[in-house]
Amino acid sequence: MAENVLEIRGLSKSFGSTRANIGIDFTLQKGEIHGLIGENGSGKSTLISQIAGLYAPDSGEMRLFSESYAPRSPLEANESRVSMVVQELGVVSSLPAGVNVYLGRTKLFSKFGLVSIKKLNQAANDEFEKWDLPKVGLHELADGMLIENRKMIELARAMSVDPEVLILDEITQSLSYNNRNKLYELLKKFKAMERSAIVITHDVEELIQITDRITVLRDGEVAGVLESANTTADEVKQLMVGREISGEYYRSDNEPDYDETAPVLTVNGVSVAGEIEDVSFEVHKGEILGFCGISDSGIHAIGKAVYGLEKLSAGEVLLNGKPLKSPTKALASNMAYVPKDRDNDALMMQASIWENLALPSTTELTGKMCFISPGKLRSTAQSVAEKMTVKCRDIYQPMSDLSGGNKQKVNFGRWLAKDIKLLILDCPTRGVDVGVKAYLYSLMKEAKKNGIATILISDELTEVLGMSDRLCVMKNGKLVTIIPRGDGFTEHSLIKVMV
Amino acid sequence: MKKLKIKTGDLVPFAALIVIFAFFAITSNGKIFSGYNLMLLLDQSMVTILLGLGMLFVVSQGSIDLSVGVNLALSGVVGTYVANIVGGWAFIPVCLIVGLVVGVFNGVMVARFKVNSFMLTISMLIGVRGIVNYIQEGLMKATGYGSQYLPESMLFLGNSTTRLIIFIVVLAIMAYLFEFTKLGRYGKAIGENETAAKNVGVPIKTMKILAFAISGLLAGLGGVFSVAKLGSTNQTMGVFQEMQTAMAVFLGGVLVTGGASAKIYKVVLGSISITLIVNGLAVIGKAESHISQSVEGIILLIILFITILVNNGGVQRFLHRKKNQELQ
Numbered sequence: 167m168a169e170n171v172l173e174i175r176g177l178s179k180s181f182g183s184t185r186a187n188i189g190i191d192f193t194l195q196k197g198e199i200h201g202l203i204g205e206n207g208s209g210k211s212t213l214i215s216q217i218a219g220l221y222a223p224d225s226g227e228m229r230l231f232s233e234s235y236a237p238r239s240p241l242e243a244n245e246s247r248v249s250m251v252v253q254e255l256g257v258v259s260s261l262p263a264g265v266n267v268y269l270g271r272t273k274l275f276s277k278f279g280l281v282s283i284k285k286l287n288q289a290a291n292d293e294f295e296k297w298d299l300p301k302v303g304l305h306e307l308a309d310g311m312l313i314e315n316r317k318m319i320e321l322a323r324a325m326s327v328d329p330e331v332l333i334l335d336e337i338t339q340s341l342s343y344n345n346r347n348k349l350y351e352l353l354k355k356f357k358a359m360e361r362s363a364i365v366i367t368h369d370v371e372e373l374i375q376i377t378d379r380i381t382v383l384r385d386g387e388v389a390g391v392l393e394s395a396n397t398t399a400d401e402v403k404q405l406m407v408g409r410e411i412s413g414e415y416y417r418s419d420n421e422p423d424y425d426e427t428a429p430v431l432t433v434n435g436v437s438v439a440g441e442i443e444d445v446s447f448e449v450h451k452g453e454i455l456g457f458c459g460i461s462d463s464g465i466h467a468i469g470k471a472v473y474g475l476e477k478l479s480a481g482e483v484l485l486n487g488k489p490l491k492s493p494t495k496a497l498a499s500n501m502a503y504v505p506k507d508r509d510n511d512a513l514m515m516q517a518s519i520w521e522n523l524a525l526p527s528t529t530e531l532t533g534k535m536c537f538i539s540p541g542k543l544r545s546t547a548q549s550v551a552e553k554m555t556v557k558c559r560d561i562y563q564p565m566s567d568l569s570g571g572n573k574q575k576v577n578f579g580r581w582l583a584k585d586i587k588l589l590i591l592d593c594p595t596r597g598v599d600v601g602v603k604a605y606l607y608s609l610m611k612e613a614k615k616n617g618i619a620t621i622l623i624s625d626e627l628t629e630v631l632g633m634s635d636r637l638c639v640m641k642n643g644k645l646v647t648i649i650p651r652g653d654g655f656t657e658h659s660l661i662k663v664m665v
Numbered sequence: 666m667k668k669l670k671i672k673t674g675d676l677v678p679f680a681a682l683i684v685i686f687a688f689f690a691i692t693s694n695g696k697i698f699s700g701y702n703l704m705l706l707l708d709q710s711m712v713t714i715l716l717g718l719g720m721l722f723v724v725s726q727g728s729i730d731l732s733v734g735v736n737l738a739l740s741g742v743v744g745t746y747v748a749n750i751v752g753g754w755a756f757i758p759v760c761l762i763v764g765l766v767v768g769v770f771n772g773v774m775v776a777r778f779k780v781n782s783f784m785l786t787i788s789m790l791i792g793v794r795g796i797v798n799y800i801q802e803g804l805m806k807a808t809g810y811g812s813q814y815l816p817e818s819m820l821f822l823g824n825s826t827t828r829l830i831i832f833i834v835v836l837a838i839m840a841y842l843f844e845f846t847k848l849g850r851y852g853k854a855i856g857e858n859e860t861a862a863k864n865v866g867v868p869i870k871t872m873k874i875l876a877f878a879i880s881g882l883l884a885g886l887g888g889v890f891s892v893a894k895l896g897s898t899n900q901t902m903g904v905f906q907e908m909q910t911a912m913a914v915f916l917g918g919v920l921v922t923g924g925a926s927a928k929i930y931k932v933v934l935g936s937i938s939i940t941l942i943v944n945g946l947a948v949i950g951k952a953e954s955h956i957s958q959s960v961e962g963i964i965l966l967i968i969l970f971i972t973i974l975v976n977n978g979g980v981q982r983f984l985h986r987k988k989n990q991e992l993q
Contacts, residue, residue, distance in 0.1 A: 473864075473866075475863070475864065492866075492868075493863060493864065493865070493866040493867075494866050494867070494868040494871075495866075496866055497865065497866025497867075498866070503864055503865075503866075505864050510858075510860060510861075511860050511861060511864055512861050512864060512865075513858070513861055514854060514857035514858045514861055514862075514924070514925075515857075515858070516857060516924060516925070517853075517854075517857045517924060517925045518925065521853075521854075521857075521925060525850075525854055525862075525865055525867075526865050526866070528847055528850055528851065529847070532846075532847060536845075536846040536847060536848075537845055537846065538845050538846060538847065538850060539845070540844070540845070543850075
C-alpha cells in the first residue's frame with residue numbers, strides 16, 4: 167500500500183442553498199495520477215478549489231503528508247507545494263508571459279525593490295525546458311496569445327513551485343493533439359518523480375488512459391472510486407450520470423451520406439497570411455465536413471476565413487456561387503459561426519441570456535420602418551432557451567451566471583432559431599460534460615438531416631472521426647488530404663498524416 | 666414569472682433626482698417649484714439632453730464623443746454666418762450639416778483608422794475650438810462685434826415653446842432609433858463585447874460611423890438651440906458643454922464601458938439632475954458665490970460614488986455581511 171499524500175475526510179462546502187460538496191472522502195497516493203470526473207455542477211471544481219486554497223471548506227478536514235492542511239490562499243497552498251491550473255483562463259493579459267509564470271512571486275528576482283526581468287525570464291525559460299513545454303514568447307503580452315499558449319504559461323507557473331501535488335482542471339480541452347501528448351509526457355515524468363497529480367477532464371477515454379485511479383462525483387457526492395486499469399468508459403459514464411446511457415453518442419453509419427450534387431460553399435485557393443495557404447474544398451448540403459490538425463496547422467483560421475473574419479491574401483469563398491467577403495454578408499446569407507473561445511469571442515458575458523440568444527436573429531425580427539419589437543426578441547430567446555433546455559432561473563439572468571455547458575447551449579442554440587444553410591463549429595464541445603456533449607451531437611445530426619452543411623473544426627480526433635462525412639487533415643497551414651468516411655477513419659491513420 | 670425586472674442600479678438616477686429636488690425644495694422654500702422656474706429648468710436642460718442622446722449612441726458602443734461642445738459652437742457660428750449671407754432659411758440646415766460632417770469625420774477616424782475615441786475627440790475639442798475662435802476673431806475685426814445676430818426670419822426659434830416641440834419630436838425619434846432598431850441593439854452588443862459582435866456578423870464599422878454621425882447631428886441641433894435661445898452667437902458657446910453632457914450620461918447610470926446599461930431615460934434624468942444643481946444653486950442665491958462650482962463638484966462626486974457602490978453590488982454585499990454577522 168502506497169503512502170497517502172493527501173487525505174480528505176467528510177469535506178462539505180455550500181454556496182448559499184447550493185450544496186456543492188457533501189461529505190467527500192478522497193485520498194491521493196504518492197506517485198499517483200488521480201482522475202476526477204463528473205457532470206457540470208457535480209462539485210469537481212469546488213473540491214479542487216478547496217485543495218488549492220481558493221475556498222475554505224465548511225466542514226471536514228484535509229491532511230497533507232499526515233499533517234493538518236488548511237490553506238487560506240493559493241499562495242499558501244503553493245508554500246505547501248500544492249499547485250493548480252484552473253479551468254478558466256488564469257493569466258493576466260496585460261503582463262508578459264514570463265512575468266505571468268512568476269505572478270505574485272516576482273520578489274524572488276528582486277534586488278533593492280527592482281525586479282530583474284532577465285533573471286525572471288531565465289528562470290521561466292528553465293521551467294519550460296525542464297518540462298519540455300512548447301516555447302512561448304516570454305516577452306510577449308499574454309493578451310492576444312492563443313488559448314493554448316496561455317494554458318502553457320499557467321502550466322509553467324504551476325510547475326515552478328516544484329509541487330508535490332499538481333491539480334489540472336480541464337486543461338487538455340484547450341490543447342491540440344501534439345501538446346496533449348507533451349502534457350501526458352509531463353505527467354509521466356512527474357509520476358516517475360514520485361509526485362502526485364489530480365486531473366479533471368470530460369474526456370472519459372483520455373482519463374482512463376492517463377490515470378491510475380478515478381473518483382467519480384455526482385451531485386456533490388462521491389459516486390465511486392475506480393481502478394483505471396480495470397474499468398471501461400461505459401462504467402465511468404454510468405456512474406457519472408447515475409443511469410444507463412442509451413443510444414449512440416456519435417453517428418452510427420460508416421459511410422458518407424450527403425447530396426454530392428449540391429455544393430453549398432466553395433473555397434477556392436484561399437490563403438491567409440501567416441495562417442493558411444492555398445486551401446480549396448467544397449461543403450455540400452447535409453454534409454459534415456471535419457477539420458483536424460495539430461496546433462499551428464491552421465484549422466481554426468479556416469472557420470474564420472470562411473465566415474469572412476480574416477483578410478484573404480489570395481483566393482475566394484463562394485456561397486452558392488456568390489463571393490463572400492464580410493461577416494455581415496455571411497450573417498445575411500444565413501451562415502452561422504460558433505467560435506472556440508466562447509467567453510471572449512462569442513458571448514456577451516455581462517448582458518442577459520436573452521440578449522445573447524436574440525443577437526443573431528436581429529435581422530429576421532426587424533419589421534417595417536426598421537422596427538424591432540423587444541417582445542418578439544424575448545419570445546424568440548425564450549423558445550430557444552426552452553428548446554435547448556438551458557439551465558437558468560430565467561432568461562433575464564446575466565450570461566456569466568451559467569455553467570460552461572449551458573453557455574455553449576446558448577452559443578450554439580441561438581443559430582438554430584434561424585433558417586441557416588451553413589454552420590461553422592469550432593471545437594463545439596470544449597469544456598462541456600458528457601450529457602451536453604451527447605445533446606450537441608444530436609443537434610448536429612438533426613442539422614445534417616435538415617440539409618444544413620456543417621464545417622466541424624475540432625482538436626478532438628474522436629469527435630471529427632465520429633461525426634464527419636469527410637475529414638480534411640491540415641498541416642502547417644496546408645490542406646494535406648481529404649479522407650471520406652469509411653475504413654480509413656481511424657485515429658491511427660490520421661495521426662500519421664497529421665504529425 | 667415576474668414581467669418587470671428592476672435592478673437596484675436602475676433606480677439610482679431616479680433617487681438622485683428626487684434627493685436633489687428635495688434638497689433644493691427645502692433650501693429654496695419651495696421656490697424651485699414655481700411654474701416659471703420649472704419651465705426655465707426644462708429649457709436649460711434641453712441642450713444637455715439633446716447632446717446626451719447623441720452621446721448615448723457612442724457611449725453604448727464603449728466609445729466617447731467629447732467633441733460635442735465644440736461641435737455645437739462650430740455649427741452655431743457657421744450656421745449663423747451663412748444665414749446672414751444667404752438668408753434665414755439656411756440657418757438650420759447649415760448647422761445640422763456642419764454638425765454631421767464633424768460627426769462623420771470622428772466616426773471614420775474611430776471605425777476605419779482605429780483611433781481611440783477619447784484621444785481623438787479631445788484633440789477635436791482643442792483643434793476645432795481654434796477654428797471657432799478664428800472665425801469669431803475675423804468677425805470681430807470685420808464688424809467690431811465678436812458675436813453675430815440671428816436673422817430676423819429665424820427669431821421665432823427664440824420662443825421656448827417652438828423649441829420644446831422640436832425637442833420632443835427629436836427625443837421621440839432618438840428613443841425609437843435607440844430602443845427599437847438595429848442601430849441601438851447592435852450598438853449595445855458592440856459595447857458588451859466587440860469581438861463577439863463581430864464574430865456574429867454585426868457591421869462594426871458602419872455602426873460606429875452612424876453613432877458618431879448621430880452624435881454630430883445632434884450637436885448641430887444643439888447649435889441651433891443655443892443660438893436661438895440667445896438670438897446671437899457668443900464667445901463661450903459650448904464651452905464645458907461636453908463635460909456637462911458626459912457627466913449627465915454617466916450620472917444617469919450608463920456605464921463607461923457601454924452595453925446594455927445604456928438607456929434613453931437615464932440620459933434624460935441625468936441631464937435634468939445636473940441642470941438642477943446649477944439652477945438650484947441660482948435659485949437659493951448661491952450661484953454667484955465663489956464656492957458654487959465646488960459645491961457642484963461635491964454633489965456630483967457623492968452621486969457618482971453612490972452609483973458606483975450600487976452598481977458594483979457594494980450595498981448588497983454590505984447588507985449580506987450584516988445578515989451573516991447577525992446569523993453568527
